[in-house]
Amino acid sequence: MGGTTEASLAARALADAGGDAVFSYAGRTDAPAQQPLPMRVGGFGGVAGLVEYLRREGISHVIDATHPFAAQMSRNAHAACGALGLPLLSLQRAAWAAGAGDDWHHVGDIAGAVAALPSDPARVFLAIGKQNLAPFAALTQHHFLLRLVDAPAAPPLPNCSVVIAKGPFDVAGDMALMQEHGITQIIAKNAGGQGASAKLEAARALGLPVVMIARPDAPERDTAQTIPAMMDWLAHHNALRGV
Numbered sequence: 001m002g003g004t005t006e007a008s009l010a011a012r013a014l015a016d017a018g019g020d021a022v023f024s025y026a027g028r029t030d031a032p033a034q035q036p037l038p039m040r041v042g043g044f045g046g047v048a049g050l051v052e053y054l055r056r057e058g059i060s061h062v063i064d065a066t067h068p069f070a071a072q073m074s075r076n077a078h079a080a081c082g083a084l085g086l087p088l089l090s091l092q093r094a095a096w097a098a099g100a101g102d103d104w105h106h107v108g109d110i111a112g113a114v115a116a117l118p119s120d121p122a123r124v125f126l127a128i129g130k131q132n133l134a135p136f137a138a139l140t141q142h143h144f145l146l147r148l149v150d151a152p153a154a155p156p157l158p159n160c161s162v163v164i165a166k167g168p169f170d171v172a173g174d175m176a177l178m179q180e181h182g183i184t185q186i187i188a189k190n191a192g193g194q195g196a197s198a199k200l201e202a203a204r205a206l207g208l209p210v211v212m213i214a215r216p217d218a219p220e221r222d223t224a225q226t227i228p229a230m231m232d233w234l235a236h237h238n239a240l241r242g243v
């Protein structure tokens, strides 16, 4: 189950190893990156739908390489694999940690990020995508810079600028973007990985504060942080066919 840089790397490794695997997207974006594996796009239909899919397709191993904030998918994968007794591996990057020169304010969730904003008008780089924007709509004193994968039908917030771009991003580009928009602070999900970390290095270089949203809890399961560790896990579990 994909939708991250690590999932794309895993797909490449599995294809190169001649693995019999299928790559799964939720279908959140108009044109997801092509993968060197057969792809399926769309939800499974909850846990029951996933159980049915795994059984029908004869899946023997599941690699959950979804984003750390794709908590529902991870819960469903854990429940479905538990029901079928299938081995499940979470392929996930480590969370980001603040370094020297960072000015981070940790919050537990989206509501915490809303509460962390100042009352005085700010120009906020709200780099969390488009699915969790509603709680910010009432904060009309702030100007929000949004970076989305696909162009929205209408501006998602009353006081916002929208940039359409798909990562991975680079530091110079993110510094220029923040300076161009006069950004005073950033709100980010603690995604980890390289694909979205440029904005944090840009914030450090520009001396801007970051509101960092902690990852949601994940179920107990086997976890790997690298492709070699994933391949070892598959070998250890005599992988025949996985998703």
Ligand code: 3Y8
Pocket: 002, 003, 004, 005, 006, 008, 024, 025, 026, 027, 028, 029, 030, 031, 032, 033, 067, 127, 128, 129, 130, 131, 132, 147, 148, 149, 150, 166, 167, 168, 169, 188, 189, 191, 193, 194, 195, 196, 199
């Ligand atoms: C559909 C597949 C690859 C994977 C690339 C990574 C890196 C670039 C950075 C910012 C933050 C954000 C967002 C982001 C990044 C990678 C990775 C990552 C963040 C694609 C993709 C899909 C999605 C879904 C999309 C969400 C949105 C989140 C934008 C493809 C490009 C903000 C998460 O319009 C929407 O509905 C978008 C929804 C879920 C979060 C949200 O709640 O809005 N990702 N992102 C996947 C599917 O259908 O299953 O289209 O090609 C994948 C990637 N996005 O192959 O190299 O691994 O993290 N994705 C965040 O981390 O905060 C952007 O702008 O700085």
Ligand code: NAP
Pocket: 001, 002, 003, 004, 024, 025, 026, 028, 041, 042, 043, 044, 045, 046, 047, 049, 050, 065, 066, 067, 069, 070, 071, 072, 073, 074, 076, 129, 131, 189
């Ligand atoms: P989510 O809230 O955890 O899951 C909601 C529902 O979307 C799931 O129950 C499932 O539907 C479907 N789904 C999610 N991921 C899927 C996948 N890879 N394959 C098939 N169905 C999937 O998911 P999300 O946070 O919206 O993330 C959706 C996709 O975007 C994932 O691939 C994720 O890796 C990627 N992504 C998310 C974020 C983020 O910030 N959330 C960031 C980067 C990339 P059913 O219940 O019908 O099976």
